[in-house]
Amino acid sequence: MWTDTRVTRALRLDAPIIQGPFGSGLSAVDLVVAVSESGGLGSFGVHHLDGAGIRAVAASIRARTQRTFALNLWIPLGDSDDPQLTAEQWRSACELLRPYFDELRVPLPARPVRFGPHYEEQVETVLELTPPVFSFVFGVPSAGVLDRCRSAGIATLGAATTADEAKLLADAGVDMIVATGFEAGGHRVSFLREPEDCLTGTLALIPQVVDAVKVPVIAAGGMADGRGIAAALVAGAQAAQIGTAFLACEESNATPLHRAKLFSADARRTTLTRAFTGRLARSVHNEFIDAMRGKERILASYPVQAWLTAQLKSAALAAGRADVISLWSGQGAPLLKHHRARELFGFLVADAQRVLA
Numbered sequence: 001m002w003t004d005t006r007v008t009r010a011l012r013l014d015a016p017i018i019q020g021p022f023g024s025g026l027s028a029v030d031l032v033v034a035v036s037e038s039g040g041l042g043s044f045g046v047h048h049l050d051g052a053g054i055r056a057v058a059a060s061i062r063a064r065t066q067r068t069f070a071l072n073l074w075i076p077l078g079d080s081d082d083p084q085l086t087a088e089q090w091r092s093a094c095e096l097l098r099p100y101f102d103e104l105r106v107p108l109p110a111r112p113v114r115f116g117p118h119y120e121e122q123v124e125t126v127l128e129l130t131p132p133v134f135s136f137v138f139g140v141p142s143a144g145v146l147d148r149c150r151s152a153g154i155a156t157l158g159a160a161t162t163a164d165e166a167k168l169l170a171d172a173g174v175d176m177i178v179a180t181g182f183e184a185g186g187h188r189v190s191f192l193r194e195p196e197d198c199l200t201g202t203l204a205l206i207p208q209v210v211d212a213v214k215v216p217v218i219a220a221g222g223m224a225d226g227r228g229i230a231a232a233l234v235a236g237a238q239a240a241q242i243g244t245a246f247l248a249c250e251e252s253n254a255t256p257l258h259r260a261k262l263f264s265a266d267a268r269r270t271t272l273t274r275a276f277t278g279r280l281a282r283s284v285h286n287e288f289i290d291a292m293r294g295k296e297r298i299l300a301s302y303p304v305q306a307w308l309t310a311q312l313k314s315a316a317l318a319a320g321r322a323d324v325i326s327l328w329s330g331q332g333a334p335l336l337k338h339h340r341a342r343e344l345f346g347f348l349v350a351d352a353q354r355v356l357a
């Protein structure tokens, strides 16, 4: 039976389908519960939350499902946990975006004490909560963290965009590798080389990662129906992680403007851009991306650019301005049909079954 894989056995799932986690507040408890209760793995991205926020999310999920779920974090890359920038760098980062602040009538913000929560506090909280699964991107957790996961029975899932990254994760003792192809929505989660040099597509990446590691491999990027899932399984993956199709469902925390874009003809054109966060990520193309093109050298790096553009988001949404906000999307968006997570999950299982039969 195609649903019986190393991943479904290890994580006690009914089908090898993982709802990918979303950072920046786009994950939702409703979505995690719908997917985990359907027999897949629901995941919540807690990268934007501090310890108290992560505790509240885990409690809400546990109150509504006994089934397997994942909490997801970003491993600090370079000085991203506490970026050091000069007053001059801060000023020029603000100046670049000044026309947007002025146009949307948002005052230029004062420099915050920090640009996001402390990773050490986040990871300690995750360990304390012992979720069934801890997944992460942008690197490898410390040996101490991975040891504590192993002792606590927390399964670990690490993302790789190249076979070298996969090998590093597996050698460190990570339980499963999420092989993330260039088609995927959101950030390119490379950590050994610049993401621009790690643009392998999902179907080429899966067998390379399968050959490089002994642990189970999960495919991510570009899948939105049974054909994609079947192709990934045939290529050697033990499960499929799907992001964009679940992000488009009403249970996610995506805004109605973003969701409408995912179902529109505009989603046929997605682009990898550093414009919104300072890190390379895939979004539906819009005017902001064009305006920042060629300015990559003067854009603030992550997380400063992410923090600055986030200050514009509510005013842009209130004004219905899809031309200035991030519209994260994978290349599979034109295949989307489902608006409810349980229906999408049922379709994915039935369609994979049909193709594999």
Ligand SMILES: Cc1cc2nc3c(=O)[nH]c(=O)nc-3n(C[C@H](O)[C@H](O)[C@H](O)COP(=O)(O)O)c2cc1C
Pocket (backbone or CB within 6 Å): 019, 020, 021, 022, 023, 024, 026, 045, 047, 072, 073, 135, 136, 137, 159, 180, 183, 184, 185, 186, 187, 220, 221, 222, 223, 241, 242, 243, 244, 245, 247, 328, 329, 330, 331, 332
């Ligand atoms: C809006 C958005 C945010 C994401 N945030 C995260 C994240 O915080 N952590 C993570 O591991 N993956 C993140 N991802 C990747 C997804 O979990 C998943 O691997 C990816 O979307 C799969 O490709 P697809 O979009 O083509 O289905 C994000 C994806 C999107 C679209």
